[in-house]
Amino acid sequence: MFCLRLKEMREDNDYTQQNLADYLHISRSAYRNYENGDRGIPIEILSEIADFYKTSVDYLTGRTNIKEPYKK
Numbered sequence: 001m002f003c004l005r006l007k008e009m010r011e012d013n014d015y016t017q018q019n020l021a022d023y024l025h026i027s028r029s030a031y032r033n034y035e036n037g038d039r040g041i042p043i044e045i046l047s048e049i050a051d052f053y054k055t056s057v058d059y060l061t062g063r064t065n066i067k068e069p070y071k072k
Helices: 002-012 017-024 028-036 043-053 057-061
Strands: none
Touching: 002 017, 002 028, 002 057, 017 028, 017 043, 043 057
């Protein structure tokens, strides 16, 4: 679920893997490995991706289907 959601978010927003890799200051192959599920994703990177898409980590990991971040 998590890997699929990462890919869907990227494609729905017309970003390339390189766009995300550049934002995260990592190589494209490192990002590809996260998206393909070939490598675990550090929580710091996961948080940065959630910030990038203005959504929650829970949404990215499939714990909720609500895209908008939690609002206090």
